[in-house]
Amino acid sequence: MTSLRPFHATDVFKFNPTNLDPLTETYDLNFYFSYLARWPSLFNLATSPSGTISAYIMGKLESSPSYYITSAHYLPFHAHITALTVAPHARRLGLARVLSQGLEEKGEEYDAWFVDLFVRKSNRIAQALYKGMGYSVFRVVKGYYSDDPNDESADGEDAWDMRKPLRRDVERKHVRSDGEKWEVMPEDVW
């Protein structure tokens, strides 16, 4: 079954089915709660018939800070997927798609230019998900992740910054067809 609801602060006591998975980081409470404090409607989850957590998405809506406006990497008002995770037993049911569509709709409602996210270069499954939903690579962030879950000896891993334009971007100004060729450093992304 598919049933969604907002993520409540007390759900941090129950998110182990998603967070014990190695591709999902567990942060301190400040991280989750600052999202609930600022964008409560963009933090949602899916439950199982017994009420356990099957998946969740954390998102935000913002632009780069104004002091950044002259930078080539300035981001206009957009939606961002900060975390999207589905418990291993609940994968391939469409939960990730349904949850991210919800964020896209919020992006549309608030007239954002696009939705974006970072994904590990090796995470082909997540990439397949996003590509299937109309996202494309906008740029590659070198060494964005400090570790590599597939290779303990590696120093880190690159991220793909993927984007999907929303209605406001009529001319498709904010997407690239050759994003994989655009490399930036972690300090360039905000």
Added chain:
Amino acid sequence: MDNLQDRQDVPIWNAIEAKNFKQALKLVDKRLAKKSTDYLEALKIYIRSLLPQVSEKSAVILHLEDVVARKAVLSDLAAIELYEDALEEVLPGSREVWIKTIGELRWRCIKAVPKNEDTSLACLQSCLSRDDLDHARQIANSLEKNFPNSHLYIFWNITSMFMFSISPQCPENQRKIWGGLALGQIGKLAAATRQATDMKQLPIRSIQTPQELLLLDRITEVFGKSENRLEYLQDKHLGPESTVAKGEWSLWRLRLKLMTEANHWQDLFDLCGTLLKRARTPNDSNQLVEASFSDWTVWEAYLKSASKLENRGNYNEIREEVEAHLDPACEIDKGWKRNASLAKVKLSFECSASFSQNAPSIGPSDKLSSQPNVILDYLQEYGDASTAYNDIRQFVEVLKPDERSQLMSMLEDNTALEKPQQPTGPVDPEAADISDSRNLSTASKITRAVNRLKLKHLIKSSIPEQERRQSFAETQQFKCSSCANDCGVFCRSCLVQLAEESVQSYRSAISDDGQITKSLLSTDRHPADDFCVLAAMCLIKLGRSNISPHSENLKSSGIVYLLQAMVLLESAWLRSKSNFQLSLMLVRLYSHLGCGSLAMRAYQRLFLKEVQLDTLSYTMFDRISTLHPHPIHDSSGGSSNTRTLIEQLQKQQKLYKTSREHINKNIWLSFKHGSYNSIFEFREVTQKLSHSISAVMSVVETNRIHRFITSKVPAGAIRQMYGLIPADVESRERVLSDNNDYETFPNFESSRAPGFEELSRFIPGPSESRYRVTLLAERIMLIVDPSPELNGERSILQQSLSRHIKQDSTSKVGVKSMTRAEQIAAHAHRAMAIILTESCDQELWLEGDFKTRLEGLNQELSNRLEELAELIGAMETVIPAFQTTLNAIYTAYEVGRSALNFCKYLSTKGKAVHLSQTEASKKVTQAAEQLIRVVMEKCAFIKKGLDEGGWIDKVLESVFPDSQTGSELSLTEAVRKVTDEVFMEEWAGDVVESWKDSIAGFSYIKIPTKV
């Protein structure tokens, strides 16, 4: 030097920074002599708070109280902040004193300068962070009054009043006042929104955001009428459909819930029908933007209202909606289509008769109405998702016995389980044969087979087990409804058969030359893992139901199953390292077998962090002090493994401190962003963390480990204890919050039966009653601890002990939550507690029967110590030492030691203790020494046994015994084939090493030297 106000103060601050406090005092006095200011007064107090003398510390508090009593108004915020810092130095983290002094000063400051917005904001934030809700409420009120154009402050005021009214700080007679005011005010704002003509230009004093709507609902829920809640939610300007609500889904959920509670069945039915229709209707740009209305909550409400209305026509409408959703032309996401299919199953269960007439043809017509067929239909469509089992379980549970058998034979035949090529055509029995479950060449075939096996386990094992558990049969002997053999609650032959089938399926699924693994990320789990998990579950049940005492643990009959479960899980883990459920099960099994270091190895594979340390630490650390209290030796190395147990527990304890800061920070952030609902949720998290059962566990275990290893508890650990144990823990029956996560363990049991986490407990799980008992014991052990460091603590501890004994005069010891050794220990500690309190209470001495009573208590204590010695002495099945053995040994040792300390402590008190205690203490000492001697003898016996060679072979013989026949033999053979010799040798070696490491702790056990 954040507080610097005047350049002339620089030398003072320099002296403070150089820790030259005397000089700082001199300098400040000099400045004060010239001109007295609030700031300089406060600075002086701050410096005094930094001085080490206790007298200075109490002077600080006295001064603060005096400032408040003088009705002083400090308009200089910097002075208040200095006082605040001073108080923090003297009474870190205090709340009550803070509220009475600093909170009050802050509020007076606002009253004096109400138009200073920054000061008001700073003070409000500060009061909120100290949970000083009454002052916060007054400041928020002042903000609203003085800045009437702020929309935000209107809601801050309402939020603060409401927060205060529902908090324990609010006097009972004021609850209604503040709650009523909050309700009244937000009600007016709601009315303004309702009456508005232009939703784009709402007046300042109106509800304008989804979070404000949620606040309205929250307040109305507590102080208003439920019909008002619903009225708001059904209003076009305030309900989920309104512009203000911005599509907030939780408002829809609330509306459906309240309509259900109000029995508005017809309206609910109509609403759900409309929502579901909207979900599948594209908009002008041909998009299904409202698809999320197909949420299962809506379908459930739809079905529930139909069942209440009892009108066949309604069911037909639902059926039409289901079909519209499932129509291939409908482009709604598969996630939502699955809801429609599940609704179809539910519908059929609720009204099979009316639905069967128009059911799609899927087989011979006589089978159409059968509920097993409906289940099979669903499996055919969705069986390749692992959630199919969870979706369908509730329906299987309500089948009648004959239907269950029917479904079982369908599952056995494995017919009609595959997705048909042509969905409407009849199933060709021959084709079904080809799609045999053993053809496990793809992930989806494996998942189908796993689901099928889980269902077989449900029908064959879990449901009947629960029925037997609930039956009133006294003998616990039954005839198995599945195989007709004699059985207990668990049926051995069914479990053996299921385990074997699971193991065989597992083996065939992984023998694919890595084809499936190729398509997976290295962090993915293997789809066949659940075969292994299911097999291990059956083996654990078998192990639990076959416990027969034997002098050597490895020869007792249940052990073979448990070892096989471990072998399977370990070997599955090698292929699927990210499968945390394998690790959780292994932690439990290794702990049970007394392999502390291996349990730790499995636990560390979970990589727990942050709040997970609160929710999952119990899996390893609950009772660690009676499993493996000494440092863990781990041959595998690895940086995180070298961390001591204490460090790991401290890491958990740190979480509670930092979380408090994080939460406070975000409560403020929520105020600033108008996220009112989040504020209340954060407060709930604070409540749960500050009363966490796991925090208590971490304190108790830390102290016990310290005491075991070094014979004393350091002052730092005791400070932690005061910080983490809720102050009100003694005063009420239930205060602790059980945040432990028991749900992440794999569980395929019937939803009516205990979950597998519970079924696999070999020793009682965490419970508030046990922790209360351990806290009492902890207090006693600290009071009688001979180390001089604790001198300062003793009187406080003694007072709290007396309070405890007075409040809780019953001698209740929660039997279910403790092992036998723990129960006896609890009685012994209880006796010590009463003796400690009463033997020094001279008023009681005057009572006529006092002496007899005291003798009785001492007798009880000696008896309990003897009882423990007997228990230890009589333990036979002890080599190698499993958890129950270790638990008894370490528990007995601890009580023995605390009884000895207890006697020594009383003997130092001279005439303050009743005369007769001296004699009684001698007897107690004897009993305690005898207990420790028995413990030491048992330890030596275990050690000698384990020092004898050949344990690796013994382990291997136990996993794969020669003596088996029949189905048990074939199960063993199946397990053997999953592993190889190299793996087995290595694993058995690890197990033996781990046993040896566990008993290394015995070397710490000794009779304390006499003073």
